[in-house]
Amino acid sequence: MSTDTLLAWASKPASRRMMSMVGLPTPQPLARGEGPCIAEPLAERRVVLGGDDVLGPLISGLGAEVVTESEEPPSALVFDARGVGSAEGLRALYDFFHPRIRGMARCGRVVVVGCPAAAAANAGSAAASEALLGFVKSLSKEIGRKGSTANLLTVSPGAESGIAGPLRFLLSPRSAFVTGQALAVSTSTANPHGAQPLAGKTALVTGAARGIGEATARRLAEEGARVIVLDIPPEAEALTALAEELDGVSLPLDITDPTAAADIAAAASGRLDVLVHNAGITRDKTLAKMDEQRWDLTIDVNLTSVIAVTETLIEKGAISEGGRIVLVSSIAGIAGNAGQTNYAASKSGVAGLTRYLGCQLAERDIAVNAVAPGFIETRLTHAIPFTIREVGRRFSNLNQGGLPVDVAEAITFLSSPGAGGLHGNVLRVCGGNLLGA
Ligand code: NAD
Secondary structure (H helix, E strand, C coil), X not given: CCXXXXXXXXXXXXXXXXXXXXXXXXXXXXXXCCCCCCCCCCCCCEEEEEECCCCHHHHHCCCCEEECCCCCCCCEEEEECCCCCCCHHHHHHHHHHCCCHHHCCCCCEEEEEECCHHHCCCHHHHHHHHHXXXXXXXXXXXXXHHCCEEEEEEECCCCHHHHHHHHHHHHCHHHCCCCCCEEEECCCCCCCCCCCCCCCCEEEEECCCCHHHHHHXXXXXXXXXXXXXXXXXXXXXXXXXXXXXXXXXXXXXXXXCCCHHHHHHHHCCCCEEEEEECCCCCCCCCHHXXXXXXXXXXXXXXXXXXXXXXXXXXXXXXXXXXXXXXXXCCHHHHHCCCCCHHHHHHHHHHHHHHHHHHHHHHCCCCEEEEEEECCECCHHHHCCCHHHHHHHHHCECCCCCEXXXXXXXXXXXXXXXXXXXXXXXXXXXXXXXXXXX
């Protein structure tokens, strides 16, 4: 639950006008997805498509009306820039977006599709591929005050079928708090996108008694997964209540326990389709004042146990083929933060682990990716002093903090069959937070 008073005021037209007049920030309430995913998330929406038009059928398949021009404000602008092979060719971006961006609806979506610079055939093409990121990041800052997002999807040659799932996520309301980011599709994948994509799958979420973990368990269950919820034994009561509500299984267990991997494998009857490493702690102090227990515990819970549990489950063959592993990093691990040398080191470590495992396990058809949340409204952030909390919220493109469900949506997407082409991505779910941007 958010305690963001400015956002609450800005939700009412009268107070919003007043806030504008006195120069207060007026964050746009975000349109979010509700309930389980549906086969056509863009039904009754209009998407203007530019550049190569090969994505037209894919976007129509999401229920959208795909047009090249629109008199009504479109919900999304999609530009396929894979044909842009030189610096001069970037002019096509200007020609497409300049006349249309002002007319895009509130909480709109911009998606630019490109090739990875590493796959470029010459210098101009490499520069043009990389230029797309600067373009998207800047545009996301310009349109964020209207609650709109802009993201880049790069697709390796031969991985074209892997684009459907990420495109669906980035164009839908499920990605409300993801902006200014790039996702790399590196392998092809099948993309069944009917209702309940996780039906018949078993998913385990660590740190699930509250906050982001609880929201994730709820979303995974909503998409059909049988969910095992894990948290420390003192949280057993909340955990059991959640497991009962979700018709899942409660596993009160400290993730640092040497038997954790074996206990998880047993609870999953030896076969886990989705593993979400969400449990995490902070033990903040500047390095000079930090005792060794704070350092050791933070690294142990946030990183060492994640490596140990994952490696053991892989060795045991307990992660099924087509499995998904989602880790939770943090923008503190990307930007660093005074008083958080231990936490930021652990979360950078998680990002490194994600890239390594993403690469290693791709050939076994297991997709490993991470989310890096920014300022999310949880018990953790509500405890921060008011001024710092306000900075955390407002210093972002969307001018507000995210909700646990925003991170849960990204994790649910990365857990889905449609994310099978993504390997080693660290996706910031931060509303375009300026920290480390
Ligand atoms: P939270 O404190 O509300 O929840 C974390 C959960 O992990 C708790 O239920 C806790 O009991 C559990 N946990 C802690 N140690 C454990 C252990 N040893 N074994 C098993 N469970 C354990 O935190 P949150 O805000 O929901 O954060 C969830 C994750 O997101 C964490 O990894 C955190 O670092 C990361 N994150 C959060 C934010 C934010 O703004 N809230 C920002 C960036 C990253």
